[in-house]
Amino acid sequence: MSNIISKFADVHPHAVLGEGVRIGPFCSIGANVKIGAGSILDSNVTVTGHAIIGKNNRLFPGVVIGAEPQDVSYQGSPTQVVIGDGNVFRECVTVNRGTEKEDGITSIGSNGYFMACSHVAHDCKVGDYVHAANNCLLGGHVHVGDHVNLSGSVAIHHFSTIGAYAFVGGLSRVVQDIPPYLIAEGSPARPRAINIVALKRNGFQPDEIKALKTAYKLIFRQKVEHQIVRDTLLARRELLPSVNQILNFLDKKSQGRNGRARQKRIAA
Numbered sequence: 017m018s019n020i021i022s023k024f025a026d027v028h029p030h031a032v033l034g035e036g037v038r039i040g041p042f043c044s045i046g047a048n049v050k051i052g053a054g055s056i057l058d059s060n061v062t063v064t065g066h067a068i069i070g071k072n073n074r075l076f077p078g079v080v081i082g083a084e085p086q087d088v089s090y091q092g093s094p095t096q097v098v099i100g101d102g103n104v105f106r107e108c109v110t111v112n113r114g115t116e117k118e119d120g121i122t123s124i125g126s127n128g129y130f131m132a133c134s135h136v137a138h139d140c141k142v143g144d145y146v147h148a149a150n151n152c153l154l155g156g157h158v159h160v161g162d163h164v165n166l167s168g169s170v171a172i173h174h175f176s177t178i179g180a181y182a183f184v185g186g187l188s189r190v191v192q193d194i195p196p197y198l199i200a201e202g203s204p205a206r207p208r209a210i211n212i213v214a215l216k217r218n219g220f221q222p223d224e225i226k227a228l229k230t231a232y233k234l235i236f237r238q239k240v241e242h243q244i245v246r247d248t249l250l251a252r253r254e255l256l257p258s259v260n261q262i263l264n265f266l267d268k269k270s271q272g273r274n275g276r277a278r279q280k281r282i283a284a
Contacts, residue, residue: 022059034071048094049082052101065113066094070101070126078108085112085122085138087156093120100126100144107132114139118157125162143180157278161196163218175279179265181218183211192275195265197228197258207236220258227254231262242267 017036021027024041031045034053039045043057046064051057052071060077063069067082075081082097084090095114098121105111109130114120118139125144134152136142142154143162151169154160158172161180172178172190182194185201185208194200197215198207210228231249234240240248242263249255268277 017053046082066096067099067113068096069099070103072101073099073103073105075105076107076109076132079105080108080110081105082113083110085115085156087115087117087138089117090115090138095120095122095138097122097124099124100128102126103128103130105130106134109134109136111136112138115156131168137174149186159278163214165214167201173276175276177265177269177277179261181211181214183214193265193269193272193277195262195269197262198232207232223254224256224258227256227259228262230254231259235262235266 019033020038022039022041025039025043027039027045028047030047032050034051036054037051038056040057040059042059043061048066049063050068052069054072055069057075058077061075062080063082065082093116097111097113103124112122114122115138122136122138122140124142127144128146130148131150133150134148136154137156139157140154142160145163146160148166149168152166153171155172155174157175159177161178163181164178165183167184167186169186170184170188170190176190177193179194179196181197183199184190184194184205188201188205189203190205194205197211199209199211200207210232212225215225231245234245246255246263249259269275271277273279
């Protein structure tokens, strides 16, 4: 299948395009860009810097991928954006490339849906099947696990981590790590319940959901010490891998700085 490129698009001759790529009018594609087969760039899309975009992605008007990080310490090194397959980026979504502070890569997995005006900052690591509603803002170095849903206008502090299968309610201000499998919301966001809807949709069995609900009550409502939670659930045969994930996540969080595991404590 041949590519369809508008005569009004600016595509650098060194850019690498897979089969069946469609590039609409007024798009700008840089020299160090690779776009996978079947991807569609509607119009007024900019892909710049060192950017790799996988197969069958859809970029709506105004999307900017691979622009310089909004970090005053950035020195112009050839950092990257790497994006998987089957994602949708709605109008005016921005994804900045990495900085020299980590591995130099901002990455997004596959099958995500990023609604209008969302922003993925430098050095973020976003998993598969992530849905971010309108105006979601991911600060630098944010990690988001697989199957996470972010409601409208969620703002996530830099170095925060959102665990897999979590749901963050609209207008929430996330300043600490959010454990996997939970619903969180508020300003600041706090765990409110187990994300039962997502677990059922993704094939979690009733026994596992029951164990997660028990763990949630012990940890967040009764404030039971983590080792006692482990012992209690072990005795009930409910200390499943997913429950251990929550407990290990919280242990790492407590060792970090300001509730963020990857932002280590700074000695006074």
